[in-house]
Amino acid sequence: GAGVSQSPSNKVTEKGKDVELRCDPISGHTALYWYRQRLGQGLEFLIYFQGNSAPDKSGLPSDRFSAERTGESVSTLTIQRTQQEDSAVYLCASSLGYWNEAFFGQGTRLTVV
Amino acid sequence: AQTVTQSQPEMSVQEAETVTLSCTYDTSENNYYLFWYKQPPSRQMILVIRQEAYKQQNATENRFSVNFQKAAKSFSLKISDSQLGDTAMYFCAFMNQGAQKLVFGQGTRLTINP
Numbered sequence: 001g002a003g004v005s006q007s008p009s010n011k012v013t014e015k016g017k018d019v020e021l022r023c024d025p026i027s028g029h030t031a032l033y034w035y036r037q038r039l040g041q042g043l044e045f046l047i048y049f050q051g052n053s054a055p056d057k058s059g060l061p062s063d064r065f066s067a068e069r070t071g072e073s074v075s076t077l078t079i080q081r082t083q084q085e086d087s088a089v090y091l092c093a094s095s096l097g098y099w100n101e102a103f104f105g106q107g108t109r110l111t112v113v
Numbered sequence: 114a115q116t117v118t119q120s121q122p123e124m125s126v127q128e129a130e131t132v133t134l135s136c137t138y139d140t141s142e143n144n145y146y147l148f149w150y151k152q153p154p155s156r157q158m159i160l161v162i163r164q165e166a167y168k169q170q171n172a173t174e175n176r177f178s179v180n181f182q183k184a185a186k187s188f189s190l191k192i193s194d195s196q197l198g199d200t201a202m203y204f205c206a207f208m209n210q211g212a213q214k215l216v217f218g219q220g221t222r223l224t225i226n227p
Contacts, residue, residue, distance in 0.1 A: 033215060042119075042204060042219035056214055089156065093215075099146040099165065099208060102215055104158035 002026075006092050006105035013082055013112055021077040021108045025094030032069055033093040033102060034077050036061075043091065049075065050097060082112045115140045117207050117218035125224040126195055133180075134190045134221050136205030144210040147181065147188045152220070153201040161203070164188065192223075200225045 005024040013019050025032050030051045035043040045059035049069045060066070064082075069075035079086055089109050093102040116139045126132045138147070149161040164172045164181050171179050176196075180189045192199055205218040 031213065035217070043217040045214060045216060048214050050213060058214075091158065093158070097213065099163070099210070099213075101160045101163070102158075107156055 004092055004094050004103050004105035006090075006108050008108060009106060010109045011111070013110070015084060015112055016081055018078065018080045019082055019110065021079075021090050021092075021110070023075045023077070023092030023094075023105060025072070025075070025092070026103055028072070029094035029096055029103075030072055031095045031097045031100075031102075032075050033095075034067055034075070035091045035093070037089045037091055037107070039088070046077070046090075079110075082110075084112045086110060087112045115142075115145075115207050115209060115214075115216050117205050117216055119203075119205055119218035119221050121221045122219070123222045123224070125226060127226050128195060128197060130195055131191060131193045132195055132223065134192075134203050134205075134223065136188045136190070136218055138186050138188065138205070138207045140186070140207065140209065142209050142211070146208045146210065147179075148206040148208070148215075149177070149179070149188075149190045150204045150206060150217075151199075151201045152204065153198075158204075162190065195225045197225050197227060199223065 007022045032049040034046040047067045048056040064080045067077045089107040091107045093104045095102040145166045148163045151159045162174045176193045202220045
């Protein structure tokens with residue numbers, strides 16, 4: 001596609017429910033990142049995929065968070081048993097790897113009520 | 114672990130003025146990359162400028178330039194002739210050449226006043 005696409009753009013869920021956030025990277029981009037951005041805050045690194053290498057999961061805040069990516073295509077970020085503190089914008093980015101520019105999606109705004 | 118610090122949570126200047134945003138980082142690596150990203154109210158992150166650590170010459174992109182001081186681990190962004198459209202959050206970011214994990218600072222909210 002022309003850019004990084006994320007869906008849904010907004011998600012409201014009840015506390016305790018599971019949610020899945022989707023990211024479609026730019027075709028051919030080997031690197032894919034997930035970030036969390038709380039209101040008025042910076043970007044908190046969650047996870048990084050690079051080609052077929054093992055992902056860097058060092059930023060995942062708890063075992064309720066997980067992410068998958070098949071090859072160089074779509075990635076899903078799953079949050080189980082959501083908590084109110086999970087409310088944030090979740091941003092996905094992709095790049096050609098190395099020091100190439102990371103292109104960001106518009107994000108998914110998650111609200112846990 | 115690499116960290117990025119932006120010490121100015123908010124800044125405000127008049128249109129056409131020059132403004133400088135500060136960024137410092139901490140790393141033990143010698144080869145890395147530095148970036149400034151802009152996030153307007155639309156939430157879309159946009160790359161403003163980037164710098165390779167091995168290059169001594171400061172990067173420039175039109176009205177945007179950086180002052181890269183490797184020994185001091187400082188990477189400030191200068192915006193000349195500021196415009197209303199420059200109003201946004203600005204994030205400094207670091208990427209280790211090996212790990213390639215992109216780490217961001219907390220951001221500076223810049224407002225350009227007419």
